[in-house]
Amino acid sequence: MSDDNTLFPVPARLLDPAQCPEPYVKSYEQYKEMHRESIENPDQFFGKLATELLSWSKPFHTVRHGDFEHGNIAWFLEGELNASYNCVDRHALADPNKVAIIYEADEPNQSENITYGELLRKVCQLAGVLRAHGIRKGDTVAIYMPMIPEAMVAFLACARIGALHSVIFAGFSSEALRDRVQDASCRLVLTSDQGKRGGKTVETKKIVDEALKACPSVETVIVCQRTGADVPMKEGRDFWWSDEVSKRCNYLTPETMHAEDPLFLLYTSGSTGSPKGVLHTTAGYLLGAAATVKYVFDYHPGDIFACMADVGWITGHSYIVYGPLALGATTVLFESIPTYPTPARYWELIAKHKVTQFYTAPTAIRALRRLGDDWVKGHDLSSLRVLGTVGEPINPEAWHWYNDNVGKGRCAIVDTYWQTETGSHIVTPLPGAIATKPGSATVPFFGIDIAILDPVTGKELVGNNVTGVLAVKKSWPSVARSVYNNHQRYMETYLKPYPGYYFTGDGATRDKDGYIWIRGRVDDVINVSGHRLSTAEIESALIMHHSVAETAVIGAADDVTGQCIHAFICLKPGVSNHSTDLSKELILQVRKVIGPFAAPKKIYLVEDLPKTRSGKLMRRILRKIIAGESDSLGDISTLADPSVVEVLIAKVAKS
Ligand code: 6R9
Numbered sequence: 001m002s003d004d005n006t007l008f009p010v011p012a013r014l015l016d017p018a019q020c021p022e023p024y025v026k027s028y029e030q031y032k033e034m035h036r037e038s039i040e041n042p043d044q045f046f047g048k049l050a051t052e053l054l055s056w057s058k059p060f061h062t063v064r065h066g067d068f069e070h071g072n073i074a075w076f077l078e079g080e081l082n083a084s085y086n087c088v089d090r091h092a093l094a095d096p097n098k099v100a101i102i103y104e105a106d107e108p109n110q111s112e113n114i115t116y117g118e119l120l121r122k123v124c125q126l127a128g129v130l131r132a133h134g135i136r137k138g139d140t141v142a143i144y145m146p147m148i149p150e151a152m153v154a155f156l157a158c159a160r161i162g163a164l165h166s167v168i169f170a171g172f173s174s175e176a177l178r179d180r181v182q183d184a185s186c187r188l189v190l191t192s193d194q195g196k197r198g199g200k201t202v203e204t205k206k207i208v209d210e211a212l213k214a215c216p217s218v219e220t221v222i223v224c225q226r227t228g229a230d231v232p233m234k235e236g237r238d239f240w241w242s243d244e245v246s247k248r249c250n251y252l253t254p255e256t257m258h259a260e261d262p263l264f265l266l267y268t269s270g271s272t273g274s275p276k277g278v279l280h281t282t283a284g285y286l287l288g289a290a291a292t293v294k295y296v297f298d299y300h301p302g303d304i305f306a307c308m309a310d311v312g313w314i315t316g317h318s319y320i321v322y323g324p325l326a327l328g329a330t331t332v333l334f335e336s337i338p339t340y341p342t343p344a345r346y347w348e349l350i351a352k353h354k355v356t357q358f359y360t361a362p363t364a365i366r367a368l369r370r371l372g373d374d375w376v377k378g379h380d381l382s383s384l385r386v387l388g389t390v391g392e393p394i395n396p397e398a399w400h401w402y403n404d405n406v407g408k409g410r411c412a413i414v415d416t417y418w419q420t421e422t423g424s425h426i427v428t429p430l431p432g433a434i435a436t437k438p439g440s441a442t443v444p445f446f447g448i449d450i451a452i453l454d455p456v457t458g459k460e461l462v463g464n465n466v467t468g469v470l471a472v473k474k475s476w477p478s479v480a481r482s483v484y485n486n487h488q489r490y491m492e493t494y495l496k497p498y499p500g501y502y503f504t505g506d507g508a509t510r511d512k513d514g515y516i517w518i519r520g521r522v523d524d525v526i527n528v529s530g531h532r533l534s535t536a537e538i539e540s541a542l543i544m545h546h547s548v549a550e551t552a553v554i555g556a557a558d559d560v561t562g563q564c565i566h567a568f569i570c571l572k573p574g575v576s577n578h579s580t581d582l583s584k585e586l587i588l589q590v591r592k593v594i595g596p597f598a599a600p601k602k603i604y605l606v607e608d609l610p611k612t613r614s615g616k617l618m619r620r621i622l623r624k625i626i627a628g629e630s631d632s633l634g635d636i637s638t639l640a641d642p643s644v645v646e647v648l649i650a651k652v653a654k655s
Contacts, residue, residue: 011411035446053326067474074259077259083156106199145204172613173638197335198337297357366543394439417506469498470518535553587599
């Protein structure tokens with residue numbers, strides 16, 4: 001195994017009360033003890049946490065019910081609460097002038113603060129609009145909006161009246177939007193005239209109009225004005241947001257919701273089939289989001305929390321909207337991209353707003369690393385305490401770059417492993433307690449009883465130094481309860497593959513110290529001559545080469561070895577891609593870092609890789625191209641740039 005086992009201790013600064021607020025968990029022993037308690041005594045542990053972090057209009061008596069065998073998970077059964085009350089009212093009542101949202105607009109000079117008092121009025125008004133248009137508890141509302149404060153208001157207005165929101169990332173095509181609106185039979189769509197991103201204009205309303213040609217369930221569209229562009233409005237269906245809210249009261253009583261009433265659905269793609277509407281319920285989800293903001297980001301009152309994800313993904317749901325607001329935090333909503341107007345944008349944002357927790361994806365870190373260290377220099381990043389990553393394994397090169405250049409060695413790095421379905425982090429370090437290893441998501445969060453299973457027999461692999469598939473033995477509050485309108489698919493995808501367990505779909509190793517290393521989706525595991533390799537491991541080796549900016553490694557069928565490795569490589573700017581010596585060097589690099597058996601059989605030097613808009617590599621597409629199945633690539637509309645595919649097909653054909 002080529003994992004770097006060097007332990008990076010908790011930076012001393014975080015444990016020095018003169019420099020930082022006292023972390024909630026201060027030592028590995030304390031983490032161990034709390035984790036043990038959360039597993040052995042979940043009723044007590046989560047009962048206490050749910051009372052401490054959430055406000056209930058009616059208390060619960062039963063903490064936990066159901067199991068993974070029956071797929072009938074329920075938490076805090078008799079309890080009643082409203083998510084919008086928890087995220088807005090209680091903080092607005094305590095301190096209406098506290099800033100809830102820092103909106104960092106696409107153009108840096110246009111940022112704006114929204115207080116909890118203002119947020120409450122906006123949420124109530126929009127909730128009134130939804131009601132006036134006939135939306136009731138249990139209805140589904142689609143949100144297709146750019147990263148503007150009204151998008152967050154939209155989430156909370158739905159939650160206030162008990163309507164389920166289905167947020168569709170505003171980069172999705174009209175067809176993808178149509179499929180999702182149809183699947184959930186949404187009655188109303190919240191959208192905007194246009195969007196702004198990286199200086200470019202996005203035709204949001206046009207895309208909605210196109211999608212709605214085939215969505216008979218939609219009766220109403222409420223259009224927020226982001227740019228003020230002259231967009232067509234359909235009589236009787238489309239209404240301006242500003243006109244509508246101006247008619248509504250500034251206060252609307254929140255609907256009483258049961259703990260297990262659905263809060264939202266969010267579509268996510270699996271390896272096969274149409275996207276699934278993952279369903280989350282009110283109390284458990286909210287508790288998971290709030291508890292991880294508290295413990296994983298070590299959130300303290302006064303902190304400025306900045307998650308760079310889009311609200312269209314689960315990371316935005318949990319760590320821009322629900323988690324921070326549930327704790328009454330100030331949360332940053334970033335409309336732009338890391339390179340607009342320059343690659344210093346993130347660092348300017350941190351310095352400008354004195355951000356304390358910063359959360360982004362390895363793909364962004366790699367992209368910025370590729371552009372050089374100079375962009376980070378000269379910005380005051382001293383407010384930072386915790387730097388998070390999410391979405392994919394972080395290769396040690398990127399981890400070190402983040403730690404050295406952004407964190408200056410004085411911040412905690414939290415590599416948070418979780419999924420749309422888990423609702424909140426499930427394997428992650430805690431800033432004041434867990435020494436980190438670059439590339440390892442480290443240890444299970446509270447309530448997560450992790451298991452590594454033999455993929456074939458399903459038997460649990462106990463002890464350390466084991467590799468298998470990652471599963472969870474017992475339910476935790478924020479695990480998804482169902483797939484919208486398709487509970488059978490929920491059972492089949494997550495609970496039936498290994499009966500009694502929640503199956504993550506990821507491979508993982510527990511190393512000699514009990515640390516968890518995520519190996520990528522199990523469909524990305526490559527087996528070469530019986531050696532099990534993770535694509536991430538090989539990619540990590542390749543990216544250590546000074547010429548390499550980004551890589552994607554896949555397994556291809558091989559007559560002799562079962563599978564062999566093909567590596568797609570994007571070079572850093574200015575590196576010539578015509579050299580055959582470079583391919584040799586790269587193969588040597590992998591041989592050196594992992595071993596001869598891991599050496600790629602083929603290297604393709606390419607300009608770009610197929611990625612989703614959230615930055616995930618679509619290895620499935622590369623596998624198909626290599627397998628000569630370019631005519632059955634499936635849906636490529638979710639790619640950030642679908643034209644990449646043609647270029648790759650030509651490249652592979654020529655080689
Ligand atoms: C939150 C989110 C989930 C999949 C997951 C895994 C990968 C996420 C990771 C990670 C390694 C991490 N993943 N975080 N892999 N280390 N820290 O990304 O949700 O979009 O549903 O993706 O992403 O493969 O199964 P989602």
